[in-house]
Amino acid sequence: MRSFASKVIRALVASTSEVGFLHRQQKQQRSLPVVVLGVRRHRSSSSSASSSSNSSSSGKEEVVGGGGVDVVAKSLAELNRLKGTATKLHLVSSEDIVCRDIQCERVTRPCACKLAVALEKSGQNLREIDLSGNNLDSVPESLFEKCANLERLSLRNNKLTVEAIGKHYKLRKLKLLELGGNPGMELSVECYNRLAKRNVKVRV
Numbered sequence: 001m002r003s004f005a006s007k008v009i010r011a012l013v014a015s016t017s018e019v020g021f022l023h024r025q026q027k028q029q030r031s032l033p034v035v036v037l038g039v040r041r042h043r044s045s046s047s048s049a050s051s052s053s054n055s056s057s058s059g060k061e062e063v064v065g066g067g068g069v070d071v072v073a074k075s076l077a078e079l080n081r082l083k084g085t086a087t088k089l090h091l092v093s094s095e096d097i098v099c100r101d102i103q104c105e106r107v108t109r110p111c112a113c114k115l116a117v118a119l120e121k122s123g124q125n126l127r128e129i130d131l132s133g134n135n136l137d138s139v140p141e142s143l144f145e146k147c148a149n150l151e152r153l154s155l156r157n158n159k160l161t162v163e164a165i166g167k168h169y170k171l172r173k174l175k176l177l178e179l180g181g182n183p184g185m186e187l188s189v190e191c192y193n194r195l196a197k198r199n200v201k202v203r204v
Contacts, residue, residue, distance in 0.1 A: 049055075068141040070127075084122045091115070093133035118139030132156040137164070144170040149162045157181035162191065169194065178203045 073079040073086040099111035118170040119142040144167040161184040
């Protein structure tokens with residue numbers, strides 16, 4: 001009887017050890033980084049499809065290109081979490097631009113106040129900013145003051161006038177400025193010439 005009980009105990013111990021080993025192995029596999037079509041993400045789910053979807057909504061991507069790694073923020077919260085390491089900010093038709101501050105006169109309408117604060121804190125390494133389709137009628141001062149490395153700025157499909165980009169000369173590394181879809185945007189010949197002199201390509 002004792003011999004039979006000992007065999008049963010040894011079998012249970014062996015089975016438990018094997019299950020624990022398999023569980024650890026599966027956990028290690030799930031935590032491995034995945035590189036798909038030039039975009040490196042950290043897999044946290046069992047499905048690559050759901051991982052791709054989650055990465056798009058979370059806002060952070062590391063895009064592997066010829067010039068190195070670009071970190072893309074797709075929300076102001078993501079930009080703040082990255083603490084100045086983001087190189088691209090994409091806020092196309094973004095809810096982040098809609099003001100939620102009940103003390104602001106623009107509450108429930110497009111407002112650049114949150115954007116201004118985020119760029120003030122975390123805009124120093126941004127090389128590209130896309131603010132298309134947000135119905136903005138102004139651009140925050142911090143975009144010109146704090147984004148010294150900016151090379152591409154897209155302001156398409158807003159409600160901007162030429163006054164909104166009056167301080168473009170402070171963006172000394174700017175190469176491309178997209179302004180199409182702003183009905184009130186009428187660039188003077190003088191403004192065109194100043195931009196051309198700095199080798200800035202303008203799309204209207």
